[in-house]
Amino acid sequence: MKLLVTGGAGYIGSIVTRMLLDAGHRVVVLDDLRTGHSVALAPEAEFVQGRVHDAAEVITPEAGFDGVLHFAALIQAGESMIKPELYWQNNTVGSLALLDAVRAAKVPRLVFSSTAAVYGNPTELPIRETAVTAPTNTYGSTKLAVDLALTSEAVAHGLAAVSLRYFNVAGAYLAGSVALGERHAPETHLIPIALDVVAGRREKLQIFGDDYPTSDGTCVRDYIHVADLARAHLLALTAARPGEHRVFNLGSGSGFTNRQVADVVREVTGHPLPVEVAPRREGDPAALVASADLARTELGWTPEKPTLHDMVTDAWAFYRDQILERS
Numbered sequence: 616m617k618l619l620v621t622g623g624a625g626y627i628g629s630i631v632t633r634m635l636l637d638a639g640h641r642v643v644v645l646d647d648l649r650t651g652h653s654v655a656l657a658p659e660a661e662f663v664q665g666r667v668h669d670a671a672e673v674i675t676p677e678a679g680f681d682g683v684l685h686f687a688a689l690i691q692a693g694e695s696m697i698k699p700e701l702y703w704q705n706n707t708v709g710s711l712a713l714l715d716a717v718r719a720a721k722v723p724r725l726v727f728s729s730t731a732a733v734y735g736n737p738t739e740l741p742i743r744e745t746a747v748t749a750p751t752n753t754y755g756s757t758k759l760a761v762d763l764a765l766t767s768e769a770v771a772h773g774l775a776a777v778s779l780r781y782f783n784v785a786g787a788y789l790a791g792s793v794a795l796g797e798r799h800a801p802e803t804h805l806i807p808i809a810l811d812v813v814a815g816r817r818e819k820l821q822i823f824g825d826d827y828p829t830s831d832g833t834c835v836r837d838y839i840h841v842a843d844l845a846r847a848h849l850l851a852l853t854a855a856r857p858g859e860h861r862v863f864n865l866g867s868g869s870g871f872t873n874r875q876v877a878d879v880v881r882e883v884t885g886h887p888l889p890v891e892v893a894p895r896r897e898g899d900p901a902a903l904v905a906s907a908d909l910a911r912t913e914l915g916w917t918p919e920k921p922t923l924h925d926m927v928t929d930a931w932a933f934y935r936d937q938i939l940e941r942s
């Protein structure tokens with residue numbers, strides 16, 4: 616297939632691009648490099664630097680795309696509470712412009728990066744796709760708006776749409792000479808921040824809140840290895856059905872408190888990892904754990920690296936070899 620990958624210079628988009636190319640697809644990457652990195656771009660993919668708002672310049676009827684994988688987005692739940700307008704403009708308005716281009720060019724299928732953040736504080740764990748959507752942060756709201764638009768688009772115009780709702784993505788893709796991983800700047804995610812402490816770039820790990828209704832008072836998250844997540848996109852592409860919007864959760868099905876994550880980082884790195892409790896971060900749900908049963912049964916997806924230990928091991932290998940060694 617000929618595929619457009621928006622956000623193909625980012626953490627997840629670059630790994631999916633690599634896998635698509637390895638599977639024999641042709642890939643064009645559209646990325647504005649605002650948060651993506653040119654070092655993550657696959658040399659065999661055509662690269663267009665630009666915003667999704669201008670996707671119509673790339674997705675022309677003549678270009679003959681068979682599908683779009685839409686990753687490009689702002690992703691910080693905390694920041695989205697302080698600068699909501701940025702998130703609505705970038706994530707929602709940008710995606711609607713992309714959908715206009717997809718419709719005009721009659722591109723048959725689209726796979727969208729949705730998020731567990733659409734569920735807010737769930738009433739039941741693990742979370743199924745049928746759970747109520749009530750985001751607690753603007754980031755989740757902007758993604759949910761796109762999910763709803765995709766449902767309409769599929770019903771009204773026949774698009775084959777799939778939303779993949781990611782839980783907390785971790786780890787790196789390390790295969791031969793390929794090393795792709797997380798390089799957010801500024802970094803806001805728990806595991807890479809903990810690795811900053813291990814590497815001596817920060818003094819201690821701040822844990823945001825220890826008075827949540829969880830086993831040790833810190834938030835619970837479900838971590839998924841980025842390579843497992845990426846493989847699900849290739850399955851979703853072939854599972855997309857014209858006129859349907861299919862939604863799948865992607866997580867490992869087990870929750871870890873922030874303190875437990877810190878323990879695994881200590882175990883993997885051998886570093887004492889000093890921790891300090893800080894106030895809650897605005898918009899954080901207490902616990903998010905996926906039921907990924909639907910992805911298993913309908914997509915035939917099975918995670919190959921479901922343990923947090925594996926994820927932190929790969930994240931640390933990437934951090935040590937690609938970030939520390941080269942800085």
Ligand code: UFG
Nearest residue numbers: 690692730731732782783803804805808821822823834896
């Ligand atoms: N946390 C800390 N200290 C830090 C950073 C994070 O205690 O320095 C805590 C957060 O408060 C939260 C947990 O670690 O309780 C995980 O936070 P992350 O920022 O790593 O991830 P989020 O759960 O906020 O969000 C991530 C992605 C979203 C996605 C969501 C789905 O960034 O895009 O997972 O669960 F929607």
